[in-house]
Amino acid sequence: MAPKIPQIVNCGSSTLLEYELEHVRHDLSLNETEETWDKIARAVQYLEAIAKGTTQDLFPELVSAVKLLARPITNALLSDRSRLSGHAAELVTTLATCFKRAFDPLISAFVPSLLQGCARSNKVFVSKSKACLMAIVEHVQSPLLLPHFRSSVSDKSLSLRLIATELVLACMNCFNPPDLETVSRAEDIETVIRATATDASAEVRKCSRSVFEAYKILLPGRLDECVIRAILY
Structure with missing residues (x-):
């Protein structure tokens, strides 16, 4: 039986962080098959434990390392295996919660795949993707998120259009004006x-x-007659 994944892997130095990252790079980059998906899932969980135990001064190094692993992580997010995709969503949620605005370089790597998850037919995938995106909005509070949500509100998927609109409203409710x-x-x-x-x-x-009601409160200076007409008609 494989050993239990620790909840937290403490990394207080660059040397220790690199040592622990070596534990996940190989398995995380495996091609997903019936024989390998559990190894990938365990690597995702171990990376989450590393993120929880890394000291703040090492966040830039960990962000850089995660960025290099973005492709296998997004592959896991989009996996048809709910356990694997769920662990990947939990990893990204933890990264956003820990990094806060330091998560900015990872937005373009993970947010498009999470939005794609919101358009899936399986409600479990939709729910986990939405929860992860809401956590990113709440903890990262980055205006760089808005263009991604804007491009999704015209999608053919109703669930994605609704979630993207809800995400924009969440941005307006918690971002620095x-x-x-x-x-x-x-x-x-x-x-x-x-x-x-x-x-x-x-x-x-x-x-x-x-969203429009929040817009009127936050951006009253843009509410001239021309803008109102453009928005409402």
């Missing part, structure tokens, strides 16, 4: 409102109205 006041981020939000205000789904339209 100055991060939303830049022209590019304000335009992201306006694009989301325009795309979702007339969505075929009543749920999406309802969430869109909530």
Whole structure:
């Protein structure tokens, strides 16, 4: 029987961090098969334990290491095996929770795959992907997330459109307001409102109205007659 994965692997030096990372690189990069998927899952869990035990001063090194492992981690996120994809989602959630804004370099690596998970037909995959994305919004609070959500609100998948709209609303509820006041981020939000205000789904339209109400409070300076007309019509 394989040994139990520890909850935390303490890494207080660069040497120790590199030593522990060597434990996961090989198995994490295996091609997924019936014979290898459990090894991959265990490597994902071990990497999560490393993240929990790495001291803050080593976060830049760990971020760089994770970025090099982004492809096998995203492969695990998109696996049809719920246990493997679930462990990968838990890993990314832990990374976001630990790193906070230091997670920024990993947004483009993991967020598109998590959004893809929100469009799957299996509700278990959708739920885990959504929970992970919500954790990223809450703990990272990065305006770099908004363009990813904006591009998803026009997707053919209803579940993805709704979740992307909910994620934008979550951003508006917890982000530092100055991060939303830049022209590019304000335009992201306006694009989301325009795309979702007339969505075929009543749920999406309802969430869109909530986004617009938050927009009026956070960005009153952009609420001139021209902008209102563009958003509502």
